[in-house]
Amino acid sequence: NAGVTQTPKFRVLKTGQSMTLLCAQDMNHEYMYWYRQDPGMGLRLIHYSVGEGTTAKGEVPDGYNVSRLKKQNFLLGLESAAPSQTSVYFCASSYTSRRGTEAFFGQGTRLTVV
Amino acid sequence: AQSVTQLDSQVPVFEEAPVELRCNYSSSVSVYLFWYVQYPNQGLQLLLKYLSGSTLVKGINGFEAEFNKSQTSFHLRKPSVHISDTAEYFCAVTHHTGNQFYFGTGTSLTVIP
Numbered sequence: 723n724a725g726v727t728q729t730p731k732f733r734v735l736k737t738g739q740s741m742t743l744l745c746a747q748d749m750n751h752e753y754m755y756w757y758r759q760d761p762g763m764g765l766r767l768i769h770y771s772v773g774e775g776t777t778a779k780g781e782v783p784d785g786y787n788v789s790r791l792k793k794q795n796f797l798l799g800l801e802s803a804a805p806s807q808t809s810v811y812f813c814a815s816s817y818t819s820r821r822g823t824e825a826f827f828g829q830g831t832r833l834t835v836v
Numbered sequence: 837a838q839s840v841t842q843l844d845s846q847v848p849v850f851e852e853a854p855v856e857l858r859c860n861y862s863s864s865v866s867v868y869l870f871w872y873v874q875y876p877n878q879g880l881q882l883l884l885k886y887l888s889g890s891t892l893v894k895g896i897n898g899f900e901a902e903f904n905k906s907q908t909s910f911h912l913r914k915p916s917v918h919i920s921d922t923a924e925y926f927c928a929v930t931h932h933t934g935n936q937f938y939f940g941t942g943t944s945l946t947v948i949p
Contacts, residue, residue: 765939
């Protein structure tokens with residue numbers, strides 16, 4: 723199993739350009755998440771999904787959109803990139819059961835907006 | 837609402853010395869607690885988790901953590917660190933019926949030869 727796979731791994735955008743980050747998981751998890759990681763701020767939740775066709779806003783959703791058309795995929799879109807969106811983006815997925823839960827992370831996408 | 841506080845942003849420690857990374861959480865409901873480790877330019881991987889039962893949890897690479905409900909803490913410990921333990925460590929919490937993971941701001945552990 724590959725786990726959680728993010729593409730691309732690196733990207734440089736010009737201000738105002740758009741792009742989509744793809745996250746794929748092969749563990750049949752219901753929940754998927756997009757986080758951004760910035761120095762000194764830990765991981766902040768952008769958007770999340772509790773199942774196919776559903777999405778919800780997290781802590782810092784402005785400037786981002788998401789879609790979950792298939793259970794295994796969770797897309798993060800930037801319609802008009804801004805320098806403040808320079809960050810490392812992590813996708814994660816999780817399961818829940820009566821015995822608990824755990825989140826699994828991708829390797830990250832390093833995005834620079836110039 | 838839940839939140840996680842990691843009290844130390846940077847912890848330098850000499851090789852083979854013990855280390856404790858502190859984590860406190862706030863929540864009005866029962867929670868699950870986690871420690872994740874992030875090596876340079878990599879994603880986060882699970883170090884250990886507390887779901888229920890024994891309050892002392894053992895994880896990978898010789899790490900352990902103790903859940904203290906009265907002090908709302910989940911401190912991470914290792915009796916003897918190695919150079920390879922140099923990494924960023926994140927404490928996280930989610931509640932039993934929730935689906936969001938809340939992370940602390942991270943502690944950068946540097947092991948000095």
